[in-house]
Amino acid sequence: MVRPRLLRRCLLAALSAALLTGSFGTGAARADTADVTPAAVTFSDTFDGAAGAAVDSSKWQIETGDNVNNHERQYYTAGNRNAALDGQGHLVITARRENPSNYQCWYGTCQYTSARLNTSGKFTAQYGHVEARMKVPRGQGMWPAFWMLGADLGQVGWPNSGEIDVMENVGFEPATVHGTLHGPGYSGSGGIGAGYTLPGGQAFADAFHTFAVDWAPDSVTWSVDGTVYQRRTPADLAGKQWVFNKPFFLILNLAVGGYWPGDPDGSTVFPQALVVDHVSVTTSGSGAGGAIRGLGGKCADVAAANSADGTAVQLYDCNGTAAQQWSVGSDGTIRALGKCLDAASGGTADGTVVQLWTCNGSAAQQWVVTAARDIVNPQADKCLDAAGNSSANGTRLQLWTCSGTANQKWTVG
Template sequence: MKTTLIAVLMLSASFSFGQAKKGKLIWEENFNGKSLNENVWNFELGDGCPNICGWGNNERQIYTKENHKLVDGNLVITAKKDGDKYTSTRITTAGKKEFKYGYMETRAKLPVGQGIWPAFWMLGANIKHVGWPKSGEIDILEYVGRDPQMVYTTLHTQANHGDNASSSKMKFENIEEGFHTFGVDWKKDKMDFYVDAILVYTFNPKDKNEDVWPFDQPFYFILNMAIGGNFGGPEVDDSIFPQEFIIDYVRVYSN
């Protein structure tokens, strides 16, 4: 669903705009088992065809069940180049774990390299009925290897989506090193996005009609690593593979 983002707000990580405030822990996924819990997670497989070939963004990867593993309490999604094909994994909590409001957070280690596009995001649970972008989309984390040190946070709505999405990006000089936290404090009337507890973007439109604010309904999580595409590419450096997107946890707190 995500497309090329042009209108972005450039910020500097040297400024602290506020600290994330978390309430009671509502739900968490710590990836402590030997295999992914399919009572919580769904696999989305293939190349998106026939409905949304290239997953709507001209992405190159084929999603499989084989490009992930659970290791030492981490979910490891591995992007590979297999012959003339790129493979990766994409999982969702659609129909199983859906949330309306709260502080949503992941702790993750990013892959690197031209063509890599990992993401932690959410879609409206009504997407099958109303379609995208009317369902709304919350991109808590997007990173593209062609734009090092930058973290993107974005909201897509019927009123503002694609190239006109409500978006920001912030520079973090060490974002590719070690683990970092990425979260959104989603309230009834606004959203605050955080990276390592630093406020990076606030969305609080005055007019909250359904085309501007579809964020009054349950949403589900998506974790994936795309390759190439309108935003992640189009060029892909084949020498970087394999690359790992490592997720320590996904948590939801009250706010």
């Protein structure tokens, strides 16, 4: 479980002022978008550039100052002092034990410097696959994070804005990262989340790993290196408000100390670095569509290419016909022949068959395609499954408890 945090991050005064102007980006994959193409890249930074160069200012803004809210110890500096490209396709956010400019922090003269970047005013996302490939620092007191805040932060404040923590790591847990949701009534130590631990005593600081969320209406799914470790829906909030169906902006930072990680001690070696290989946001669109391939290389198929409500969806030899052309929409639907993939009668039990049905916006027609190649119905919290683990033509597709087996793995597009 996520370690208790007495207070969460709030944006620094300069960022809050910027947010209050209402100058948010429009790069989001919106729920009402109807003309984006499948797997559209809406944001990407691979951090190419000369060694020592600052980040692309058209994509990122740099926050400066300290952060009393979590009792963090660092001062976030401007420019490329603590956030710079390495000339090899990486962003390096460096935490140092220093104070070159007599920076003042909430506790007195600052002891450390680091960096924090965000995309507010430059890019927001609403749904999609959000990921970063990174190598985290190591040592007591280190607190790297890749996360998102609701773009309405300046209007509604935190935690009403919502917060999606894609990845947090604290130095005293070298093998574990955490993914968490924060919102009204479930913030700070009450956030909803889980941890993921590497097997075999590995540490996240030893190598690059890919941290991601697959985000859809009423659903957020976390993965590490393509392995899904938790999925959250409004059903997890015990009636509290779900505030994640709206635009969010991205944040990368490396904090030093604070309530959760604790302060550095004599074992902590400086400098430490969060090394970021890439950050991207991709979203499936409702464009021309493509095949959904599953067990035995067979395709998800609308039986007899019949567009009538209730038509079975099955496995069949891939043939390129319209009955096998599916579009994955940013509204959470999967469509063919002008209708939606649907869990029959809104069922959530194992064995509920899926069918074609007139699109109606119901939870029975909401799907998430994860990095692990699962196709999940969040209402049921179950996976699209080829019945009986059979790849025979005509095998009915159904909902079944997610197990990671081959008959639940799909390649979309």
